[in-house]
Amino acid sequence: MDIRVKRRQGDFSIDAAFRTQEVGVTALFGRSGAGKTSIINMVAGLVRPDSGHIIVNGRPLFDSNTAVDVPPEKRRIGYIFQEGRLFPHLSVRSNLTYGLRLIAEAERYVNLDQVVHLLGIEHLIDRRPARLSGGEKQRVAIGRALLTSPSLLLMDEPLASLDAARKAEVLPFIGRLSREFAIPILYVSHALEEILNLADAMVVLEGGRAVAVGSIEALMSRPDLPLLTDCSDCGAVLSTRVALHDRRSGLTHLSFSGGILKVPGFDAALGTKVRVRIEARNVAIALVPPQQISVQNILRGSITEIVPGTGSLIDVRLDIGGSLLARITAHAREDLGLMPGQEVFALIKSVAVMHDAPGWHEQRSNCCRLPAPGPLPFKANTD
Amino acid sequence: MEFLELTPLEIEALKLSLKVAGWAVAGSLPIGILVAWVLARVQFPGKSLVDGLIHLPLVLPPVVIGYLLLVLFGRRGLVGSWLYDTLGITLAFTWKGAALAAAIMAFPLLVRAVRLSLEAVDRELESAARTLGAGPVRVFFTITLPLMVPGIIAGMLLAFARSLGEFGATITFVSNLRSETQTLPLALYTLTQIPGGEQGAMRLCVIAVGLGMFALVASELLARRFAARMEG
Numbered sequence: 001m002d003i004r005v006k007r008r009q010g011d012f013s014i015d016a017a018f019r020t021q022e023v024g025v026t027a028l029f030g031r032s033g034a035g036k037t038s039i040i041n042m043v044a045g046l047v048r049p050d051s052g053h054i055i056v057n058g059r060p061l062f063d064s065n066t067a068v069d070v071p072p073e074k075r076r077i078g079y080i081f082q083e084g085r086l087f088p089h090l091s092v093r094s095n096l097t098y099g100l101r102l103i104a105e106a107e108r109y110v111n112l113d114q115v116v117h118l119l120g121i122e123h124l125i126d127r128r129p130a131r132l133s134g135g136e137k138q139r140v141a142i143g144r145a146l147l148t149s150p151s152l153l154l155m156d157e158p159l160a161s162l163d164a165a166r167k168a169e170v171l172p173f174i175g176r177l178s179r180e181f182a183i184p185i186l187y188v189s190h191a192l193e194e195i196l197n198l199a200d201a202m203v204v205l206e207g208g209r210a211v212a213v214g215s216i217e218a219l220m221s222r223p224d225l226p227l228l229t230d231c232s233d234c235g236a237v238l239s240t241r242v243a244l245h246d247r248r249s250g251l252t253h254l255s256f257s258g259g260i261l262k263v264p265g266f267d268a269a270l271g272t273k274v275r276v277r278i279e280a281r282n283v284a285i286a287l288v289p290p291q292q293i294s295v296q297n298i299l300r301g302s303i304t305e306i307v308p309g310t311g312s313l314i315d316v317r318l319d320i321g322g323s324l325l326a327r328i329t330a331h332a333r334e335d336l337g338l339m340p341g342q343e344v345f346a347l348i349k350s351v352a353v354m355h356d357a358p359g360w361h362e363q364r365s366n367c368c369r370l371p372a373p374g375p376l377p378f379k380a381n382t383d
Numbered sequence: 384m385e386f387l388e389l390t391p392l393e394i395e396a397l398k399l400s401l402k403v404a405g406w407a408v409a410g411s412l413p414i415g416i417l418v419a420w421v422l423a424r425v426q427f428p429g430k431s432l433v434d435g436l437i438h439l440p441l442v443l444p445p446v447v448i449g450y451l452l453l454v455l456f457g458r459r460g461l462v463g464s465w466l467y468d469t470l471g472i473t474l475a476f477t478w479k480g481a482a483l484a485a486a487i488m489a490f491p492l493l494v495r496a497v498r499l500s501l502e503a504v505d506r507e508l509e510s511a512a513r514t515l516g517a518g519p520v521r522v523f524f525t526i527t528l529p530l531m532v533p534g535i536i537a538g539m540l541l542a543f544a545r546s547l548g549e550f551g552a553t554i555t556f557v558s559n560l561r562s563e564t565q566t567l568p569l570a571l572y573t574l575t576q577i578p579g580g581e582q583g584a585m586r587l588c589v590i591a592v593g594l595g596m597f598a599l600v601a602s603e604l605l606a607r608r609f610a611a612r613m614e615g
Contacts, residue, residue, distance in 0.1 A: 046510045072513040079514040085507055088613050089529045098525075099515030130614050148516055 001026070001152075001186070005042050005052040005062075014038055014049075014208035020201050022057055022152065022184040025174075027195040027216075030205030036188040039205070040154045043186065044079045045072035057151050073102075078145030078153045082160050084137040086129035092140050093125045099148035108149045110181060115143040118180070119173055135166035142173060146181070153177065153185045159194060174198060196220070196237060196277050197354070216275070221323030235279035236324045240355075242272045251296065251350060258321020262296040263353045274355050280315055280327035282352035286345045287336055297348040299324075303340050306333070318346050389590075390583075395562045396570035397590060403478055403566055404546035407485035408539055411493055415538065416528075419498035438491045440552075445488060449555025452484055456556070480557040481564045485546035492541040500534020501527070532609050540602035544595060567591050 004017040014035045020026045028036045041047035042062070043054055051064040056077070061070045078099075086095050096112060116122055119139045129137060138158055145153060155174070159167045175198060178185050189195050195202060195216070202219050204212040212225055219225065220237045238261070240254035245265060254261045254274055261276060268274065289298055301320030309315050314333055318324040324346055338344070389397070422434060440448050456463040456474045466472045474480035504527050512522045550568045557564040559573060571587040574580035 044514050046513070071518070072510070073516045073518050075514075076516075077514065079511065081507070081511060083507075085505075085511040087508060087512070087526060089532075098512070098517070102516035102521075128613060144515065 001057075001184075002053070002055040003039070003043065005039065005049040005054065007038065007042070007047070007050045009038070012208060016205065016208060016210045017052075018203045018210040018213045020203065020213060024200035025178050025185045025187050025198050027199035027202045028186060028188045028205060029192065029195055029202050030190065032190055034190075034205040035208040036190070036205055037156055038208075040079075040156055040186060040188055043152075044077055044154055045070060045075050046079075059151075076148070076151050078148055078150035080138075080141050080145050080153065080155045080158050082157045084129075084134075084141040086132075086137055086140055086144070088129050090128075091125070092121065092127050092129065092132070095129065095140060096125075096144050096147055099144060103148055110146060110149055112147065115146055118176065119143050133166065134162050135169040138162065138166075138170050139173060142170075142177070146177065146183075150183070153183055155185060155187045157189055157191075159191075160189075171197070192234060196235075217322075220325075221317075234325070235277055235282070236322070237275060237277050238322045238324075240274050240276055242268050242270050242274060244270070254355075256322055258301065259299055261299075261348070261353060263350050263355060266355075276353050276355040278324065278348055278353055280325040282349060283318075283324060283326035284347040285316060285318075285326050285328060285332075285336065285338065286347055289345050290347070293347075294349075295347045296350040297346075297353075299346045299348070301344065301346055303338060303342045303344060305340055306338065318344065320346055386586075392561070392570060392583075393587060393590065396565055396567045396587065397594075399478060399481075399562065399564075400547055400566040400594070403481045403485055403549075404543050406479075406482040407489060407546040408493075408542045410482065411486040411490055411542065412535075412539065415490060415493040415497055415542075416531075416535070419494050419501055420523075422494070423498050423501045437494055440488045441491045445549070445551025446555050448487060449484060449552035452480070452487070452552065452556040456480065456483065474557075476557050476560060476564065478557075478563055481549075481553050481566060482546075484552040484556045485549040486542075488549050488552050489542035489545035492545055493538040496534050496538030496541055497531065498534075500531040500537070503534070504530045533606055536602050536605050536609070540598055543598055547591070547594060547598075567594075 001022055002019045005014060007014045012033075012035070016035065016039055028039060030036050038047060042049050043056070045061065048069065049062060049064070052062070053060060053064070054062040056075075060066070060068050061075050062068060086092075087098065090098065096115065100108070100112065116125065119142060121136065121139055121143065124132060124136055124140065129140070132140065142158070158174070159170055162170060171194070174185070174187075177183060187195070187199060199216055201213070201215050203210050204219065204225060212219055212222070217237050217239055220235075238256050240256040240261060242252060243255035243260060244253040246253060246262075249262075250265045251262045252265045252268075254263060254276060263276070284295075286298075289300075299320045301318040301324065303316055304319045304323075305317040307315040307317065309327065312330050313327055314330050316326045316328060316333070316338060318326060326346060418437065422430070453460070453475060455461055456466070458464065458467055458473065458475055460475075463474060466474065472479070474483055508526055508530070509522050512526045513519075517525065547566075548568060549566070550572065553564065553566065554569060554572075559565055559569045565573070567587055567590065571584050571591070574584040574587065
């Protein structure tokens with residue numbers, strides 16, 4: 001995806017350029033008013049840039065130099081809006097098949113039964129949208145877009161209008177979409193937690209400009225992006241693989257570049273890629289490896305940076321073979337005399353490690369085998 | 384039970400009224416929807432002039448409209464002579480002329496109701512339909528138009544009722560010819576002008592009330608059916 005767009009709208013101007021791979025979930029992240037929705041509206045063809053180009057899967061959809069401007073109905077891009085936008089006068093079935101019927105059979109890669117089954121909306125099929133809950137509406141909206149067999153799915157804060165329980169109901173489907181249909185997704189959100197749970201890559205927008213582009217892991221370890229660190233639940237993201245299921249302890253071992261992380265056991269084949277997220281506030285620092293302690297993960301590393309935070313808190317960035325962030329009090333830092341370059345031990349409770357392993361959602365939806373009734377399914381309760 | 388049987392004059396007037404009002408509504412509906420769409424969605428210079436022109440029948444005495452129609456659509460009129468020479472259609476002093484007069488008098492009411500319903504349609508639903516692969520025309524017929532149905536029903540009712548009651552423009556343009564242009568109001572007016580016509584006038588009055596009530600109830604039932612459909 002190669003996007004370079006300029007557009008003035010009133011006092012606000014968008015001047016964004018970024019390139020990403022059309023694989024997995026790419027998040028468009030920024031505060032409200034950063035221009036996220038305007039940019040995906042341009043990708044969808046609903047808003048016309050003043051100048052620039054939009055190239056998706058090698059196909060130019062807009063180019064002001066060559067006067068290309070493909071109308072939205074010919075772009076083959078599915079769009080899932082914040083509020084669902086189901087057609088109120090049509091049944092769920094007719095909503096789902098609205099776009100499907102306009103696609104030649106040879107171009108379809110998914111059929112109605114598959115989508116209905118995937119989204120678990122069999123029982124809703126003959127209802128009208130007025131009779132659906134927010135989460136159900138959003139699932140139907142996802143199905144409706146998916147059934148046009150799009151080459152790219154756009155999602156504009158699809159969870160923003162839902163409460164925590166409804167979010168937990170819809171979120172797993174979004175992850176499954178990109179995995180099961182290998183369809184690239186451009187996901188707009190101002191909720192970092194959602195992005196960290198879902199996305200593989202991220203574009204950070206500020207004031208209509210793309211200020212950073214890259215993989216989640218790379219961006220989360222960059223100290224120069226305050227948008228990504230000025231949050232209560234921010235933290236580090238690590239890529240790991242399933243190394244071992246320890247039947248005796250019930251823990252699953254995840255290997256990463258800096259060693260092994262032990263987390264509560266889950267079902268996944270050995271070698272499965274798992275992305276874990278460790279919130280900075282759940283990481284403690286010790287100068288010597290502590291003994292007789294319940295914490296399962298004690299990782300050796302060195303301090304790369306100390307970032308002053310808000311109030312009495314500071315963020316300590318550690319290199320443990322991957323980048324890790326620890327949020328501690330300034331007082332604790334003084335007590336331990338922490339300095340950049342120093343060798344320390346990072347302490348991480350197993351239950352504080354959040355991950356996106358396949359199979360995890362199903363466990364969750366079969367109800368709560370994991371003690372994690374947070375606002376989002378990945379959130380682990382650490383108190 | 385003799386009083387329940389309609390006289391030939393009453394039957395003629397009733398049939399003619401229904402025919403005139405029916406054609407007036409059916410003929411002006413597509414144009415009304417088009418005009419409402421243009422007024423609601425297109426910006427062009429002189430738009431307020433067009434808007435004013437359409438609303439003229441609401442503010443002018445109907446007789447003025449009738450006279451203008453006679454001048455324009457009479458056999459020697461600018462449009463009338465062309466219609467007669469090329470298509471062989473005569474409007475003046477025929478029921479077709481009565482339908483035209485009724486349609487023009489009712490047109491502003493129809494356009495207003497349809498335009499309001501069009502402006503109430505969520506345009507974001509239309510853009511959603513575009514992203515699902517539907518071109519602008521398909522979007523209009525599958526999304527916009529169905530969502531306008533309540534306003535279209537209301538507009539049709541208003542226009543139908545206005546057409547049934549049309550008097551001034553009709554009598555001026557097509558005169559008062561029995562079984563050709565003598566609609567219910569004209570027949571009623573005629574009866575009030577002759578001695579001993581009171582009873583007949585009252586009977587026509589009752590028929591008019593019945594017809595109006597029927598139209599109201601029918602449109603209410605249609606609107607309810609639509610609302611129930613949306614509720615699913």
